[in-house]
Amino acid sequence: MxxxxxxxxxxxxxxxxxxxxxxxxxxxxxxxxxxxxxxxxxxxxxxxxxxxxxxxxxxxxxxxxxxxxxxxxxxxxxxxxxxxxxxxxxxxxxxxxxxxxxxxxxxxxxxxxxxxxxxxxxxxxxxxxxxxxxxxxxxxxxxxxxxxxxxxxxxxxxxxxxxxxxxxxxxxxxxxxxxxxAGGADTHAAFTVTREDALAQTVPVRISVRGLRGGHSGVDIHENRGNALKFLVRTLAAVRRAGIEFGIVSIAGGSKHNAIPREADAVVRVAASSEGALRATVNEAARVLKEEFGEIDPGQRLECATLAELPENRKVFIRFDNERLLDALLACPHGVLAMSRAVPGLVETSNNLAVVTTEGNAVSVVTSSRSSVMPSLAATTEQVGAAFRLGGAEVEHLEGYPGxxxxxxxxxxxxxxxxxxxxxxxxxxxxxxxxxxxxxxxxxxxxxxxxxxxxxxxxxxxxxxxxxxxxxxxxxxxxxxxxxxxxx
Ligand SMILES: [Zn+2]
The missing domain is CATH 3.40.630.10 (Zn peptidases)
Structure with a gap:
């Protein structure tokens, strides 16, 4: 034929x-x-x-x-x-x-x-x-x-x-x-948090990051696209810096270990009297992030919504757990960590803060590290693990693949x-x-x-x-x- x-x-x-x-x-x-x-x-x-x-x-x-x-x-x-x-x-x-x-x-x-x-x-x-x-x-x-x-x-x-x-x-x-x-290896961090009843006179508010481009955590990482989880924790850090007390109800974002997170959400409780200040701080955080990532992620949105008073929104992380979780997520690196000398333009080492989930009293984090130089890969997973261990998490390093x-x-x-x-x-x-x-x-x-x-x-x-x-x-x-x- x-x-x-x-x-x-x-x-x-x-x-x-x-x-x-x-x-x-x-x-x-x-x-x-x-x-x-x-x-x-x-x-x-x-x-x-x-x-x-x-x-x-x-x-x-x-x-x-x-x-x-x-x-x-x-x-x-x-x-x-x-x-x-x-x-x-x-x-x-x-x-x-x-x-x-x-x-x-x-x-x-x-x-x-x-x-x-x-x-x-x-x-x-x-x-x-x-x-x-x-x-x-x-x-x-x-x-x-x-x-x-x-x-x-x-x-x-x-x-x-x-x-x-x-x-x-x-x-x-x-x-x-x-x-x-590149070789790659994932790190899992597991936080166990303690919850307490929210104070009276507080309201639940959802802070959401939307509209980011995301992409592959390897071949797109050099573009310095926004990471929705980083946007979220930086916003919460700004709220903390402004002296607004809040308790986390839940935090979540990202879906795959090899994708840059496009969306993330936190439900927090703040005093009803602080709600206006919270919104102003979130708006200011949105302005700052736009200044930093507006060109690569023009569709980014930071949204703030007051939620209905449901039973699942009444228990918040104790302050100690709020602090250590937030600090560990802030300390975890994201993006390009080193460029190659051997191949101009090649990202040698990077890390992706990939997924965060909250289920009951368990907050889980997945990160994915890559490097074409194996000692650099090991050093990166060590660094990521250290940030989460300092935050009191149990850290597990998964077996990776070589570069x-x-x-x-x-x-x-x-x-x-x-x-x-x-x-x-x-x-x-x-x-x-x-x-x-x-x-x-x-x-x-x-x-x-x-x-x-x-x-x-x-x-x-x-x-x-x-x-x-x-x-x-x-x-x-x-x-x-x-x-x-x-x-x-
Ligand atoms: Zn092929």
């Missing part, structure tokens, strides 16, 4: 991608695509197998005469994000992705395309098969479940790979090489840079990302692994608008082939 991809070059890459897109492979359902790749390896007489987690490894002998060259690992992931438009009938566990070519792009029809990371997998298969590509011994490593938990990389057997140089094929940017990512520290003098990076300049007459950008990648996990299992990540231009990955730019697939193939030749 003919396919819209039949006429595209490089032929071998598109032949493999055309086959891959017809094999269902949403995350956590990689059985069939793994079988497909294993069958291909066996058909070429290559040593092929799967580890206990389901990752596929195919060993490709060197081009004759290059047997002594270092082993190079080519790595991509087998799974894809299954997203579709609501008006499209499509079963990601059964149906083949329908593709169409529009100008210089390949699209799917109403679904994700799976170029992330199907093009990476297809490209590795193509270079292994292409007699024109000169290379040393290769290990093709295809991981499972990258998209919903980095499971394959997390559980990778540390004895599986012989290679100590790895080229990851999961970058979505032409003209860029990636050399680093990939950028190494500008990496051999594989410098070979790829030289090849890129020679082949395309321009310098690619050298970048890193302030979020997790498989390379962080693989590097932890294989200390000293020299790594770089490359790929073609893929727009809107993880959405039904996902598309891959055809001309950049050819460039990617040339960059990878020539880099392998240099390393052989």
């Amino acid at each position: 003919s396919s819209p991809l039949d006429k595209l070059e490089p032929r071998l890459v598109w032949k493999h991608f055309d086959a891959i897109r017809q094999v269902p492979r949403p995350s956590k359902h990689e059985e069939r695509i793994a079988e497909h790749v294993v069958a291909w390896g066996k058909s070429l007489g290559l040593a092929t197998g799967r580890d206990a987690t389901g990752n596929v490894l195919v060993k490709v002998p060197a081009t004759p005469g290059h047997e002594k060259a270092p082993v190079i690992v080519l790595q991509g992931h087998l799974d894809m994000v299954p997203e579709k438009n609501s008006d499209v009938t499509f079963d990601f566990e059964k149906d083949a992705i329908q593709v169409r070519v529009v100008g210089d792009y390949v699209y799917a029809t109403g679904t994700t395309l799976g170029a992330d990371n199907g093009i990476g997998v297809a490209t590795a298969m193509a270079v292994a098969e292409d007699p024109a590509v000169v290379h040393g011994p290769l290990e093709l490593l295809f991981t499972v479940d990258e998209e919903t938990g980095l499971t394959g990389a997390t559980q990778l057997d540390p004895g599986l790979l012989a290679g100590r140089t790895l080229i990851n094929l999961d970058t979505e940017e032409d003209a860029a090489l990636y050399i680093g990512c 990939w520290k950028p190494n500008p003098s990496s051999i594989v990076l410098n070979r790829a840079l030289a090849v890129y300049e020679r082949e395309f007459g321009a310098k690619p950008a050298v970048k890193a990302i302030h979020a997790g990648l498989e390379c962080g996990l693989i590097g932890e299992k294989y200390p000293g692994m020299d790594m770089v990540s490359m790929g073609p231009q893929i727009e809107s990955p993880h959405s039904p608008d996902e598309r891959v730019q055809i001309s950049t697939v050819g460039r990617f193939y040339r960059l990878l082939s020539e880099t392998l030749k240099e390393l052989a």
Whole structure:
């Protein structure tokens, strides 16, 4: 049967991608695509197998005469994000992705395309098969479940790979090489508070933060967007500074550990005679926050509403608990803590004050720290933990995931840079990302692994608008082939 991809070059890459897109492979359902790749390896007489987690490894002998060259690992992931438009009938566990070519792009029809990371997998298969590509011994490593938990990389057997140089094929940017990512770790703090009956003549008031942009706590953190929880505790601190007595009934905000909080609420009680002063102080806090964050968060709102007298609003935290909770939340850092020297413009270390909830006498806090430098990550979680311990909370540090520290003098990076300049007459950008990648996990299992990540231009990955730019697939193939030749 003919396919819209039949006429595209490089032929071998598109032949493999055309086959891959017809094999269902949403995350956590990689059985069939793994079988497909294993069958291909066996058909070429290559040593092929799967580890206990389901990752596929195919060993490709060197081009004759290059047997002594270092082993190079080519790595991509087998799974894809299954997203579709609501008006499209499509079963990601059964149906083949329908593709169409529009100008210089390949699209799917109403679904994700799976170029992330199907093009990476297809490209590795193509270079292994292409007699024109000169290379040393290769290990093709295809991981499972990258998209919903980095499971394959997390559980990778540390004895599986012989290679100590790895080229990851999961970058979505032409003209860029990636050399680093952030590791991350969450900290949970649990406060137990004591409540007392509110004084007579006090009224319950809700102070709300609304309209912030929020965003991803990794890739958006450099923008210094407002954190609704920080807005809220700074407002309460202003109320305290103004000498207005208040008791907290509840405090809550944020929803996900990896999202910057967009909304937060506190219910407090103040003397009825202080209500006017409270409103004035909140308005002044709103003005100050607007001055500070108005440009990045133009939609911000601080609202103050007097509530009905309900039983749940009658018990307030004792003053001691009010103070220690407020101070701990004020002391907890949020935002960028350090910028990278190795990669200009990269956030090296950050913290997100992510979620606060109140349930009965328990106030829980979740924070999420990131850094591409593991000692800095440990120092940050320690600092966050200390702020909450000083506030009298029980602190728990959750197991995180490792970062990939950028190494500008990496051999594989410098070979790829030289090849890129020679082949395309321009310098690619050298970048890193302030979020997790498989390379962080693989590097932890294989200390000293020299790594770089490359790929073609893929727009809107993880959405039904996902598309891959055809001309950049050819460039990617040339960059990878020539880099392998240099390393052989
Ligand atoms: Zn990917």
